[in-house]
Amino acid sequence: MKFAGSHILSIEQFERQDIERIFDVADMMIPYAHRERVTKVLDGAILGNMFFEPSTRTRVSFGCAFNLLGGEVRETTGFESSAIAKGESLYDTARVLSGYSDVIVMRHPASGSVAEFAAASRVPVLNGGDGANEHPSQALLDLYTIRKELQHQGRNDLDGLRIAMIGDLKYGRTVHSLCKLLCLFERVSVTLISPPELAMPQDLVERLREAGHSVFQSNVMEDSLAHIDICYSTRIQEERFADRAEADMYRGRYRLNQAIYTAYCEPNTVIMHPLPRDSRVEANELDNDLNDNPNLAIFRQADNGVLVRMALFAMVLDVVDQVDKNARDVNWYTERRF
Incomplete structure (x- = not known):
């Protein structure tokens, strides 16, 4: 598939060579996820993290992945803290929030809701889980x-x-x-x-x-x-x-x-x-x-989520070839137990 600018909504989008490419890029991200190197390739970019169901790992790891690439994260958690609670449609929410973001991750309790949102979004949308449908x-x-x-x-x-x-x-x-x-x-x-x-x-x-x-x-x-x-x-x-x-x-x-x-x-x-x-x-x-x-x-599975999500952001925003060019060694104590 063509990753640059694309939504990531379903496994149906991928062929085997796409999976191998994602994994190759995820391997590239290891020194950054392990805090051995720092990259600012997404400096100035904004992730809209929209989670309308409870989440710890998915929400935080998507945000962490974006931060590790140098971007900033804005979050909405729960219906009660969004205009959807006031009756706003997914269409209107998508049109507005995609104007504030360069990419959006969304989780929603209704199957098919993320695809509905993505259809109205002006920026790429990644599915963080839509009901009992897909993740x-x-x-x-x-x-x-x-x-x-x-x-x-x-x-x-x-x-x-x-x-x-x-x-x-x-x-x-x-x-x-x-x-x-x-x-x-x-x-x-x-x-x-x-x-x-x-x-x-x-x-x-x-x-x-x-x-x-x-x-x-x-x-x-x-x-x-x-x-x-x-x-x-x-x-x-x-x-x-x-x-x-x-x-x-x-x-x-x-x-x-x-x-x-x-x-x-x-x-x-x-x-x-x-x-x-x-x-x-x-x-x-x-x-x-x-x-x-x-x-x-x-x-280890949870740790790997950061690598894969870093890879998806880098591929969707088309910066894979620039990651290392915008990198340097870290300047803080980084010893970790893996």
Whole structure:
């Protein structure tokens, strides 16, 4: 695809070579994300960060990514702090705020809302999550993490990947986008573990199969964890349910701890989660006793979000070739524990 000036709304936009290009640019960003170098390539540019649903990692990492490229961030969080609460349409909001920004990131609880907003925007819009629909930058950082974790094990090819996705697969937009992304690769084995009521939408299951992938569906976790490379856990998306009581019916159904990992997983199985993991006792989908497991990649996964989002900004604003030209060494203490 042509990245310069484009909206990033869906995984549907990408071909395999686009993904490889994004990952190459993300690799370029490592010294800047690690604070070894500073670049001011986006000096004077403004990001409009518009988040109408609760967010920590996505909102802060998009802002951090833009700051690390030298740009400034203006934020709107929640409907109550925006003119939408006064009845303003997405069209009017887009027309106005795109006049104040050079690029916009938007999260909204309604599926398709970010695309509606982007249609009226005068600047590129990046989808930070639209309801239960998609979360394209999360899928990109997930796959980037998978690639890096497998490279650490001496594997350089995502073809032939074996992955299990666990939890709320009906409402989990992260796994929806990741499934679409996996369709660009070959011979992937996908195990889908969920209660029947929270199963992956059938159209995505069929899409995986049409791509030539093996798809196995189960409501039992333990026996399904054997012979996988990636264990991708998700929380119950309680905000998508009619009430908390309904969500509580499924909370805590699948809990991975070190004992289960040792008994059922291969020794190098990578554990991932889009975060936040629900650590309340009634949920606890990834137990704290996994924190010392070297294959727990959830925090490396979160770090990688900054790299991928830096890459998207640099590509959409067409400054990839200028990043290093506007760089210098940092002048503060930068030792970090990675």
